Amino acid sequence: MPIIPPLQINATRLNERIQALAQIGKIGETGVCRLALSPEDRAGVELVKTWMEEAGMEAYIDPFANLIGVKYGEDPLAPILMLGSHVDSQPYGGRYDGAIGVLGAIEVVQRLTEEGVLPACNIEVVAFCDEEGCRFNKGLFGVRGMTGRLETDDMERTDKNGVTRREALLQFGCNPADIAGYVFQEGRVGAFLELHIEQGPILESMDEAIGIVSGISGPLWLTVEMTGFAGHAGSVPMSMRHDALLGCAKIIVALNELAQQDPGAPTVGTVGSLVVFPDSRNIIPEKVTFTIDLRDIDLARRHALEAQLFQVIDNVSSEHGLAYTIREDTNSEPRYCANWIKETLHEEANVMGLKPPELMSGPFHDSLAMSHVCDYGMIFVRCLEGISHNPKEFASIEDIALGTELLYRAARRMTVGGAGR
Numbered sequence: 220m221p222i223i224p225p226l227q228i229n230a231t232r233l234n235e236r237i238q239a240l241a242q243i244g245k246i247g248e249t250g251v252c253r254l255a256l257s258p259e260d261r262a263g264v265e266l267v268k269t270w271m272e273e274a275g276m277e278a279y280i281d282p283f284a285n286l287i288g289v290k291y292g293e294d295p296l297a298p299i300l301m302l303g304s305h306v307d308s309q310p311y312g313g314r315y316d317g318a319i320g321v322l323g324a325i326e327v328v329q330r331l332t333e334e335g336v337l338p339a340c341n342i343e344v345v346a347f348c349d350e351e352g353c354r355f356n357k358g359l360f361g362v363r364g365m366t367g368r369l370e371t372d373d374m375e376r377t378d379k380n381g382v383t384r385r386e387a388l389l390q391f392g393c394n395p396a397d398i399a400g401y402v403f404q405e406g407r408v409g410a411f412l413e414l415h416i417e418q419g420p421i422l423e424s425m426d427e428a429i430g431i432v433s434g435i436s437g438p439l440w441l442t443v444e445m446t447g448f449a450g451h452a453g454s455v456p457m458s459m460r461h462d463a464l465l466g467c468a469k470i471i472v473a474l475n476e477l478a479q480q481d482p483g484a485p486t487v488g489t490v491g492s493l494v495v496f497p498d499s500r501n502i503i504p505e506k507v508t509f510t511i512d513l514r515d516i517d518l519a520r521r522h523a524l525e526a527q528l529f530q531v532i533d534n535v536s537s538e539h540g541l542a543y544t545i546r547e548d549t550n551s552e553p554r555y556c557a558n559w560i561k562e563t564l565h566e567e568a569n570v571m572g573l574k575p576p577e578l579m580s581g582p583f584h585d586s587l588a589m590s591h592v593c594d595y596g597m598i599f600v601r602c603l604e605g606i607s608h609n610p611k612e613f614a615s616i617e618d619i620a621l622g623t624e625l626l627y628r629a630a631r632r633m634t635v636g637g638a639g640r
């Protein structure tokens with residue numbers, strides 16, 4: 220075990236806040252349900268706001284329903300350091316996803332306030348509204364709003380009860396008519412740091428408490444439709460079939476192999492949805508529609524795999540006499556963490572006696588949207604068996620405290636100068 224110097228941050232206070240927030244919208248013993256813009260979300264935001272004020276920040280809720288705490292620095296016009304994540308949850312979620320990034324950031328600022336130091340620039344802690352996207356079927360709402368990246372239909376999207384986001388914002392106490400004045404001016408944010416649970420099993424498998432994120436992988440989402448010819452499952456000889464599901468099966472296997480071509484790479488490929496027509500046990504499948512999700516941090520490698528995948532789809536289709544179409548639903552590029560921030564995190568972690576590995580983020584986070592307006596860095600905290608979006612989600616306070624301490628050291632170095640060593 221590495222020797223870890225005493226922590227500057229207050230892990231007990233941080234843990235108390237994590238557990239107190241988890242009581243709002245609590246489901247079962249350990250789960251939470253705080254859907255974006257719901258009364259539970261509002262109660263959570265109100266509680267977090269009191270902690271921001273306790274930490275020495277002026278706090279307010281903007282028209283996108285982002286909760287923002289401001290710790291004033293020496294030069295309020297200098298590009299700010301922003302810290303944060305989200306406190307909304309999945310309907311059957313855990314208490315750590317997002318929450319540790321907001322509560323950890325508040326702890327960082329509270330420590331700076333207790334030290335009596337004046338940061339060079341303002342530090343803002345943000346709990347972004349609706350990161351999860353489950354209620355209106357589109358996520359990262361608050362951060363996209365704040366950074367001027369909303370889409371035309373964002374306000375009119377409805378939840379399953381027909382409530383539009385605009386109506387939900389009004390019910391939450393926000394006025395969507397005011398949003399124009401709250402979009403960032405270019406250059407306003409100097410850097411963004413986010414602490415988050417890994418939501419994957421890599422750190423646990425490496426026996427590491429925390430990791431430094433290299434970037435958020437860009438997913439390629441395709442919908443493939445393969446069409447053959449239906450026939451009686453009892454009479455058409457095997458050699459005369461045009462079985463679309465058989466073609467699809469070969470592509471699922473090929474995608475699985477392609478994603479493992481480079482065993483050291485974090486590439487992942489998934490077929491997660493399949494619709495078979497006519498879907499009957501005694502008819503040869505005529506049409507199959509299926510999705511492909513391919514992710515990689517290295518865009519050139521992902522492009523090379525895509526080319527191979529397209530070739531496989533073409534070969535399999537001609538082999539089985541199938542027609543096919545490929546629709547591209549999403550094609551986003553990886554967003555890399557800034558090298559200077561990663562170096563800062565590595566150096567500060569070394570001072571703590573840690574050597575955190577670098578790893579890619581497969582899921583997206585608020586950082587993904589922030590990456591379009593400023594340099595960003597992310598710290599991952601190990602979570603039990605990689606389980607997330609599930610009440611069984613768990614991260615130990617020891618690991619969360621190490622991640623928060625690293626966040627503190629990096630934030631301090633970026634705004635005040637080095638932390639005490």
Ligand SMILES: [Zn+2]
Pocket residue numbers: 305316317350415584
């Ligand atoms: Zn999250």
